Structures are given as structure tokens and as C-alpha cells.
Amino acid sequence: MRLAATEYARFLDVLRSLSPQDWALPTCNTGWDVRTLAGHVTGMTHMSASLREQLSQVRAAKSRGGVFIDALTDEQVRRTANLSTGALIDQFAMLGPKAVRGRKRAPAFVRGRAMSDEQPINPPTEMERWTFGYLIDVILTRDTWMHRSDIAEVTSKPMTLTAEHDGVLVRDVAAEWASRHGQACSLTLTGPAGGTWSWGSGGPSYELDAVQFARIVSGRGEGEGLLATRVPF
Numbered sequence: 001m002r003l004a005a006t007e008y009a010r011f012l013d014v015l016r017s018l019s020p021q022d023w024a025l026p027t028c029n030t031g032w033d034v035r036t037l038a039g040h041v042t043g044m045t046h047m048s049a050s051l052r053e054q055l056s057q058v059r060a061a062k063s064r065g066g067v068f069i070d071a072l073t074d075e076q077v078r079r080t081a082n083l084s085t086g087a088l089i090d091q092f093a094m095l096g097p098k099a100v101r102g103r104k105r106a107p108a109f110v111r112g113r114a115m116s117d118e119q120p121i122n123p124p125t126e127m128e129r130w131t132f133g134y135l136i137d138v139i140l141t142r143d144t145w146m147h148r149s150d151i152a153e154v155t156s157k158p159m160t161l162t163a164e165h166d167g168v169l170v171r172d173v174a175a176e177w178a179s180r181h182g183q184a185c186s187l188t189l190t191g192p193a194g195g196t197w198s199w200g201s202g203g204p205s206y207e208l209d210a211v212q213f214a215r216i217v218s219g220r221g222e223g224e225g226l227l228a229t230r231v232p233f
Contacts, residue, residue, distance in 0.1 A: 001104045004141045006165045008096030011041060011148050015089045017157065023085055025154045028220050034151055035085065036077055041147050042092045043076025048140055049098035068117040103136050111136060122219065122230045130232075138172070139232060145169055146218055146233040149211055159211060166193035170210045173231050177217050181229040189213050 015038060023035040032040070047054045057075055064071040080088060111133030118127040130139070145166070152159035161167075170193045178185070184200025189210035204225055208216075216223040217231040 001100050003165060003168060004103060004144075005097070005100045007141050007144045007148070007169075008045065008092075008099065010160055010165075011144050012089070012093055012096060013160070014148055014151055014157075015085075015092060018085070018151075018155070020085075022151075022155045022157075027150045027154050029147075029150060032077075034154065035088075037147055037150060038085075038088060038092075039077045039080035039083070040073050041144055042080050042088055042095065044073075044140065044143065045092060045095045045099045046079075047076070048136075049095045049102045051102070067120065069119060099140075103140065106132065106136050119232065121232055126230065142169065142173070142233045146214065146220075149215060150220075153215075161192040161211070163192055166210070167195065169193070170214055171195055171197075173214055173217065177226075177229055177231050180231065181226045183226060185226055187213075 018034065023033065023038075025034050026032075027034060027037050029037055043057070047057050057072060057079075060075045061068060061071040064074065080091075083091065111131065113132050115130050115132060115135065118129050120126070121128055149159060151157070170189060174187055174189065174195070174197055178187075178197070178199045184203030186196070186198040186203065186205045188194070188196045188205070188207040190207070191210045193210040195210075206213075206225075206227060212221065213227075214231075214233075215221050216227055217229060218233040219230055223229075
């Protein structure tokens with residue numbers, strides 16, 4: 001939750017830094033400009049902050065049918081579409097701390113339960129079922145971080161990165177990536193969020209920027225060899 005609090009604060013800083021022209025820039029998320037992306041993140045944060053909002057969003061998404069996560073994000077975009085950019089920023093500023101408290105309150109028996117819907121890892125062939133704990137403690141923070149990266153990518157504004165925050169998130173992604181492919185390799189990631197790790201011996205070596213590594217394994221870039229292994233965000 002310390003990472004979550006920092007990430008919400010950094011995402012808020014990004015929203016406050018955007019020019020009127022930035023909000024209309026298209027992102028790598030199909031059909032989403034920066035404004036739409038920010039609406040999704042705000043909606044997801046609202047879902048984390050309020051049990052009533054969570055139940056309402058889930059009910060609306062299930063009524064839409066199709067892949068649940070796609071229906072959910074569409075619902076979040078719809079619910080925030082009529083907000084001005086100023087009102088959206090104000091709402092996100094209010095919701096971030098509430099979302100941290102809401103996520104922290106989730107009891108252990110809830111965290112240990114499996115979610116009812118499979119989540120897309122590399123759709124349509126790779127799907128998997130998560131626990132609520134994985135969603136609450138890992139994915140919700142990773143998702144916000146990756147969308148902060150999406151905005152940095154299209155606005156060409158430097159992404160705020162520190163070893164104490166982003167380095168921890170990237171290290172966790174690297175460890176999960178290694179566990180998912182299960183093969184010997186070494187990995188060197190450069191930049192403030194980077195590090196060097198090895199698993200086993202005799203495998204391939206990879207060296208690239210830490211943020212670009214995360215973007216590649218998220219599916220936002222093409223990865224060769226073991227870099228084709230997806231990690232959920």
C-alpha cells in the first residue's frame with residue numbers, strides 16, 4: 001500500500017502537468033486518448049475506494065457481456081466521460097488516498113479467494129484466474145504505473161522514476177517474468193528503476209531500459225525469445 005499511495009500521487013502529478021493539447025493525444029491503448037485513459041484510471045481508483053462503487057461497476061460491466069475486463073474499463077470511461085479535465089483531476093486527487101485505505105481494508109479471506117472471471121494475459125489464447133489478493137496488492141498498482149508510462153510515452157514528458165518506488169515495482173515484474181518462463185537467463189535493466197538479476201546459468205542475456213522492459217512484457221512492444229513472455233499489468 002506504500003507503493004500504491006506513491007503511485008496514485010505520481011499519477012496525480014502527471015494529470016496536473018498536462019497541457020490542453022496533451023489530453024487529446026492518442027495512446028497505445030486502442031481507441032483511447034490521454035483523457036480517456038485518465039478516465040479509466042480514475043474509475044478504477046473509484047472502484048478501489050468504495051465498495052458501493054465497486055458493486056455498481058461490476059454489476060454494470062457484467063450486464064454488458066463479453067470479456068469482463070473490457071466491459072469494466074468501458075464502464076469506467078463512460079462514468080467519467082462528462083467530467084471536465086479539471087473536475088477529473090479533482091476527483092482523482094480525492095479518490096487516491098481513499099483507494100489506498102479501501103485496498104488496505106480487504107481482509108485475508110477475501111485476498112485468498114479466486115476471482116470468478118479469467119483474466120486475459122495474451123488474449124485470446126492465454127487466460128488465467130487470479131486471487132483477489134493479486135489484484136488488490138499487485139495489479140491495481142501496476143496498472144496505474146503502466147498508464148503513467150503510457151502518458152509519458154505520448155507526451156514526451158519525462159517519467160518520474162526512483163529506485164525506492166519504481167525500482168521495487170520493476171524488480172517484482174522481473175521476478176514474475178522469470179517465474180513465468182522458468183528458464184535460465186540474466187537480465188540487466190538500465191535507468192533509475194533498473195537492476196541486474198540472473199536465474200540459473202547458461203541462458204540468454206538481455207539488457208534494456210527498465211521501463212521499456214515493462215512495456216514489452218506488458219504487451220506494448222514486441223519481445224524476442226524470453227521477452228515474449230507476458231506479465232499482467
